[in-house]
Amino acid sequence: MITLLSASAAIDRLTAAIGRYAAWGVLAACVVAAANAIARKLFGLGSNAWLETQWLLFSAVFLLAAPWTLAVNEHIRIDILTGRLSERRRAWLDLAGHVLFLMPVAAVVVWTSLPFALTSLAQNEGSSNFGGLPQWPLKLLIPIAFGLLLLQAMSQIIKTVAVLAGTVRASPGPASPVGSSPNGEPRS
Amino acid sequence: MTAFIAANMAPLMFAALVGCLLLGYPVAFSLGAVGLLFAALGIELGLFKPDFMQAVPERIYGVMSGETGTTLLAIPFFTFMGLILQRSGMAEDLLETVGQVFGGMRGGLAYAVIVVGALLAATTGVVAASVISMGLISLPIMLRYGYDRRLAAGTIAASGTLAQIIPPSLVLIILADQFAMPVNLMYRGALVPGLMLAGLYALFVFAVTLWRPDAAPGLPPEAIADREADGSRGLTSLAVLAGGSTALALLLMADSGVHGADRIVITLALTIAIAFPFAVLNAMVLRRAGVVLISKLAERVVFVMVPPLALIFLVLGTIFLGLATPTEGGAMGALGALALAGIKRATDNDPARLNWTIVRDALERTAKLSSFVLFILIGARIFSLTFYGVDGHKWVEHLLTSLPGGLYGFLLVVNLAVFLLAFFLDFFELAFIVVPLLKPAAEVIFRTSAEALALAKSLGLETAVVGGKETVLDVTPLIIWFGVLLAVNMQTSFMHPPFGFALMFLRSVAPAEPYTDKVTGRTTAPVTTAEIYWGALPFLAIQLVMVAILIAAPGMVISATRTPVTQVGDTQPSGPGPNADTTKPPTAGGLSLPGTPPALDGAKPLPPGTPQGPMLDLSVPPRI
Numbered sequence: 001m002i003t004l005l006s007a008s009a010a011i012d013r014l015t016a017a018i019g020r021y022a023a024w025g026v027l028a029a030c031v032v033a034a035a036n037a038i039a040r041k042l043f044g045l046g047s048n049a050w051l052e053t054q055w056l057l058f059s060a061v062f063l064l065a066a067p068w069t070l071a072v073n074e075h076i077r078i079d080i081l082t083g084r085l086s087e088r089r090r091a092w093l094d095l096a097g098h099v100l101f102l103m104p105v106a107a108v109v110v111w112t113s114l115p116f117a118l119t120s121l122a123q124n125e126g127s128s129n130f131g132g133l134p135q136w137p138l139k140l141l142i143p144i145a146f147g148l149l150l151l152q153a154m155s156q157i158i159k160t161v162a163v164l165a166g167t168v169r170a171s172p173g174p175a176s177p178v179g180s181s182p183n184g185e186p187r188s
Numbered sequence: 189m190t191a192f193i194a195a196n197m198a199p200l201m202f203a204a205l206v207g208c209l210l211l212g213y214p215v216a217f218s219l220g221a222v223g224l225l226f227a228a229l230g231i232e233l234g235l236f237k238p239d240f241m242q243a244v245p246e247r248i249y250g251v252m253s254g255e256t257g258t259t260l261l262a263i264p265f266f267t268f269m270g271l272i273l274q275r276s277g278m279a280e281d282l283l284e285t286v287g288q289v290f291g292g293m294r295g296g297l298a299y300a301v302i303v304v305g306a307l308l309a310a311t312t313g314v315v316a317a318s319v320i321s322m323g324l325i326s327l328p329i330m331l332r333y334g335y336d337r338r339l340a341a342g343t344i345a346a347s348g349t350l351a352q353i354i355p356p357s358l359v360l361i362i363l364a365d366q367f368a369m370p371v372n373l374m375y376r377g378a379l380v381p382g383l384m385l386a387g388l389y390a391l392f393v394f395a396v397t398l399w400r401p402d403a404a405p406g407l408p409p410e411a412i413a414d415r416e417a418d419g420s421r422g423l424t425s426l427a428v429l430a431g432g433s434t435a436l437a438l439l440l441m442a443d444s445g446v447h448g449a450d451r452i453v454i455t456l457a458l459t460i461a462i463a464f465p466f467a468v469l470n471a472m473v474l475r476r477a478g479v480v481l482i483s484k485l486a487e488r489v490v491f492v493m494v495p496p497l498a499l500i501f502l503v504l505g506t507i508f509l510g511l512a513t514p515t516e517g518g519a520m521g522a523l524g525a526l527a528l529a530g531i532k533r534a535t536d537n538d539p540a541r542l543n544w545t546i547v548r549d550a551l552e553r554t555a556k557l558s559s560f561v562l563f564i565l566i567g568a569r570i571f572s573l574t575f576y577g578v579d580g581h582k583w584v585e586h587l588l589t590s591l592p593g594g595l596y597g598f599l600l601v602v603n604l605a606v607f608l609l610a611f612f613l614d615f616f617e618l619a620f621i622v623v624p625l626l627k628p629a630a631e632v633i634f635r636t637s638a639e640a641l642a643l644a645k646s647l648g649l650e651t652a653v654v655g656g657k658e659t660v661l662d663v664t665p666l667i668i669w670f671g672v673l674l675a676v677n678m679q680t681s682f683m684h685p686p687f688g689f690a691l692m693f694l695r696s697v698a699p700a701e702p703y704t705d706k707v708t709g710r711t712t713a714p715v716t717t718a719e720i721y722w723g724a725l726p727f728l729a730i731q732l733v734m735v736a737i738l739i740a741a742p743g744m745v746i747s748a749t750r751t752p753v754t755q756v757g758d759t760q761p762s763g764p765g766p767n768a769d770t771t772k773p774p775t776a777g778g779l780s781l782p783g784t785p786p787a788l789d790g791a792k793p794l795p796p797g798t799p800q801g802p803m804l805d806l807s808v809p810p811r812i
């Protein structure tokens with residue numbers, strides 16, 4: 001169990017680092033969007049490559065930050081019924097969710113998106129927009145992100161099992177809405 | 189049994205979705221799991237081909253490449269902007285100064301909260317920031333001077349929630365995306381109702397002060413800090429400056445031919461541009477020479493109003509004038525907020541206004557928010573792949589179009605359902621799960637129901653006989669109206685006890701223990717959760733009144749969507765440029781199928797002069 005828990009901690013560190021680095025993509029996308037707007041207005045420049053760069057950056061942000069968001073429990077839940085359950089019961093439900101919901105979804109997406117992305121890479125598929133970027137980096141992000149999500153699911157399962165087995169004290173339960181608001185507000 | 193399942197896939201799927209969501213597992217993955225489970229079932233029953241699931245990556249890729257329109261990119265930009273503004277202290281400066289202006293009046297602090305709430309709402313779109321700032325700053329002052337606790341709490345929560353309806357709000361972006369409507373029009377349609385809602389809140393406070401003067405007393409004179417040399421408050425000077433600049437701005441705008449929402453935003457920007465030189469002159473030159481041009485209070489008001497009004501112009505002004513798409517407006521707003529925070533840091537010499545920690549923190553929170561929002565969308569699209577595959581959309585459409593009462597029956601049922609669902613769903617879930625189910629039925633009803641036809645005619649929208657049936661030709665204005673209606677209604681999801689987010693935020697900053705007031709030295713009782721809940725109720729009622737007003741007076745929204753300056757949405761006014769913004773026909777997001785023929789709105793000839801719906805450049809093949 002201890003080995004598993006340290007593996008889980010390593011996964012958490014990895015996904016958190018990836019998420020934190022990816023977050024800077026927001027600023028980059030911001031600069032690209034503003035520069036694109038100004039260049040287009042003032043000099044009549046502007047291209048689909050710039051626009052697709054924003055989408056590539058934004059996709060990288062939300063896809064690569066997803067495992068980290070899961071680890072810090074900020075994906076929205078509807079806990080109107082389960083919020084009142086004991087911590088143990090919620091841990092059981094979480095375990096079921098990880099195994100029955102998250103892992104199958106992540107696995108199916110990895111399984112179907114890998115050939116999807118590799119075909120695009122092999123063909124060096126271009127954009128359907130004039131002057132756009134190659135599409136394979138965007139498509140390759142899908143199996144990478146869902147692969148990481150699968151990894152994170154395993155880490156979550158280890159942590160939840162440890163809680164149920166009493167090896168560690170309960171991790172923070174389902175975040176209260178104050179903890180994970182729709183507006184990105186931190187708990188205060 | 190098998191036959192029963194095969195025949196009732198859609199209702200079974202819907203029931204399974206509700207059941208799974210209630211298990212409390214993250215919504216994004218529950219949606220995806222239900223979708224895939226029923227896809228597997230469908231393959232097993234022979235309803236789908238065995239390679240059905242190969243469409244899944246295509247759907248995710250659709251979300252990532254902006255297939256549903258480019259507007260979702262605006263989400264991280266506006267979120268980042270709001271978070272930076274929150275940390276820059278703009279809200280605090282505004283509250284303090286506006287509190288000084290209204291403070292002496294009965295109910296003054298409550299009016300200040302409403303005014304600042306509306307101003308913050310027009311700059312950001314982030315509810316939490318406003319509620320938390322006002323809860324931290326205004327609530328203790330209101331308690332100190334004996335405000336009714338329920339009134340104080342309710343005003344703060346409701347004013348903070350205005351960020352959801354006054355553009356540039358996230359909910360309007362997402363609704364526009366889900367209805368495949370230009371955000372631009374959604375913003376225009378929502379501005380006047382949003383401001384009106386703020387007005388109704390103020391009216392309610394006024395009514396309370398008449399009925400129970402002690403519920404919202406004016407501040408005692410010693411609590412108002414700024415004084416002129418002669419001991420006056422300088423209000424006359426402020427009134428002259430404000431009145432003069434506004435009059436001049438209105439005069440300048442008189443022949444501009446700009447109307448509605450655009451006019452409001454531009455007039456505001458002009459007003460502050462006129463007043464600003466006076467304040468600078470007063471601060472830099474005249475005071476040193478001993479001449480007083482305007483009072484200190486007036487000067488301060490001008491200086492605190494510049495940042496929000498500049499941002500409002502930078503974001504909304506450029507979007508309304510067609511200078512920028514909403515996405516670009518968001519990006520420029522975010523950079524503008526960074527610049528303003530930097531200027532604040534320099535002028536106040538206060539590194540707490542902007543530093544690397546703040547930027548990194550804001551970026552990381554934006555990334556997490558983008559992630560959970562977009563994952564709900566991805567989950568919804570995986571769900572809908574199967575749900576549409578089993579004709580679930582037709583089932584829901586049939587349920588909704590067979591409601592009695594035509595248009596008004598539909599609106600009543602839908603609004604009631606959204607109001608009730610808002611008790612336990614927040615607006616992201618409502619927008620991504622519920623709205624796409626409503627969309628097909630809404631289009632049918634707005635096109636052909638007798639009430640919609642009568643309404644369209646009374647508002648001057650074109651109708652014609654298409655395929656033997658009288659039809660509203662361009663339903664865009666009606667859909668925008670419906671969207672604004674839903675947006676106002678969804679505000680209630682922030683105010684519903686016990687799970688409303690605005691109430692939660694307020695709870696997190698309101699005093700929970702008895703504390704000693706640092707000015708009066710009296711021990712002050714904490715604000716109880718029950719007081720916050722009771723305080724929210726009248727404002728919830730006002731939000732519902734606003735829904736009713738909008739249903740009764742659709743012209744308020746619909747006329748705003750027909751401003752003659754620019755009609756098209758997230759597109760460049762310079763015509764179809766090389767930018768993909770223009771070349772991608774917005775197909776319905778959320779639950780729609782990939783590659784829905786984009787010609788739904790555009791196939792019918794539009795009469796000349798009517799504003800176009802979602803722009804369709806038919807010279808370019810749709811992206812599939």
